[in-house]
Amino acid sequence: MLITTQDEFSGLEITETLGIVRGNTVRARHIGKDILAVFRNIVGGEILEYTKLLAESREQAMDRIIEDAKLKGADGIVCIRFTTSSIMQSAAELFVYGTAVKLKKKV
Secondary structure: OEEOOOOOOOOEEEEEEEEEEEEEEEEEOOHHHHHHHHHHHHHOOOOHHHHHHHHHHHHHHHHHHHHHHHHOOOOEEEEEEEEEEEEEOOEEEEEEEEEEEEEEEOO
């Protein structure tokens, strides 16, 4: 599956627009990791526990948008965007969306 933040792929032509596709995940923080994060916040530096949580969330959301696009018969996804929102005090949603398209090589 080809994916881009642009509205087209170099060397490829969009032959059909199949509609919006999306993937999301909601993740909650772990109290033990929150305690480690507080200590890291005091001494400074990257909060590895949250970096890992966000990376896993992005991967899961990407897997879900790709699956949604495959169900529509897409070859690619254009104009992909990520957004996050707080669901409650200790949980956040990572949402990814874009437009599923059919592609062919430009001649």
